[in-house]
Amino acid sequence: MEFFDVIDCRHSVRTYRADPVPDELIVQCLEAARMAPSWRNGQCWRFLIVRDAATISQLAAQRIYGYPINHWLRSAPVVVxxxxxxxxxxxxxxxxxxxxxxxxxxxxxxLAATALGLGTCWIGGFNEDTVRKLLGIPAHIRVVALTPLGYPAEREAVFGRFVKTIARSRRRKPLAGIVRYERWD
Ligand SMILES: Cc1cc2nc3c(=O)[nH]c(=O)nc-3n(C[C@H](O)[C@H](O)[C@H](O)COP(=O)(O)O)c2cc1C
Structure with a gap:
């Protein structure tokens, strides 16, 4: 897929097919992550790949502000x-x-996942301590984000469509609202 098609195609996928993701594709995605730039090339990132369905269900069951907002995550075959x-x-x-x-x-x-036909969704709605305990992550390691990884279902389930509507997911601010040239004032 052409780079700008990847940018255009990427969107948050909240409903997945049960099909497993081949290991080679997971590794290709991880290789893309590995090539990212970092502060003094420190490469501080660590990725934990979760494929156990029971563990994924527990990740999905977390309540954020009292609500299991990411319960849809249960359908994902892999969580990164x-x-x-x-x-x-x-x-x-x-x-x-x-x-x-x-x-x-x-x-x-x-973006690599998108290019390979896989869906993802950036998840910031999690409880760091819960995730740490569930996955045995030591206290000095920070959990930054989660994403499901899997083949998007043909049709997004009702909840996914609802989130897309309230978040107005395809809507973006125009360049004029986010870019200034030469000076701020
Ligand atoms: C830092 C961050 C945290 C997010 N947390 C969640 C989340 O917990 N649950 C969720 O369903 N989507 C989450 N999203 C996805 C956003 O809702 C989504 O990216 C936004 O609505 C734009 O839609 P799009 O990704 O389909 O373009 C998060 C995105 C970011 C960048």
Missing amino acids: VACAEPGESGLHGDLPYWAVDTAIALEHLV
Whole structure:
């Protein structure tokens, strides 16, 4: 797939087919993440690949602000947990580069997945301690984000369509609203 088609095709997928994802495709996605830029090339990212259906159901059952907002995650055959080893990155003032590095790497993975016909959805709605306990992640490792990885279902389930509608997912601010040239003022 052409790069700009990948950018155009990527969207948050919240309903998956049960088909397993071949290991070679998972590795291709991880290789794309591995090539991401990072603070002093520290490569602080760590990826945990979860394929156990019972564990994925437990990740999906977490309540955020009292609601299991990501319960749809149960349909995913694979969940990638993007973590960071903060000691291998840095702080720029109060900006934590471990989060920046890991976010860039995860987006590489997301775009590679799109190019391979796989769906993803960036998930920030999780409880870090719950995820740590469930997956045996040590306290010094930060959990930055999760994404399901799998073949998108032909038709998004009702909840996915609902989220897309309320988030107005395809809507983007125009360039005029987000870009300034030469100076801010
Ligand atoms: C940091 C971050 C956290 C997000 N957390 C969630 C989440 O917990 N659950 C969810 O369904 N979508 C989540 N999303 C997906 C956004 O809702 C989605 O990217 C946005 O609505 C634009 O839609 P699109 O990805 O289909 O283009 C998150 C996205 C980002 C970047």
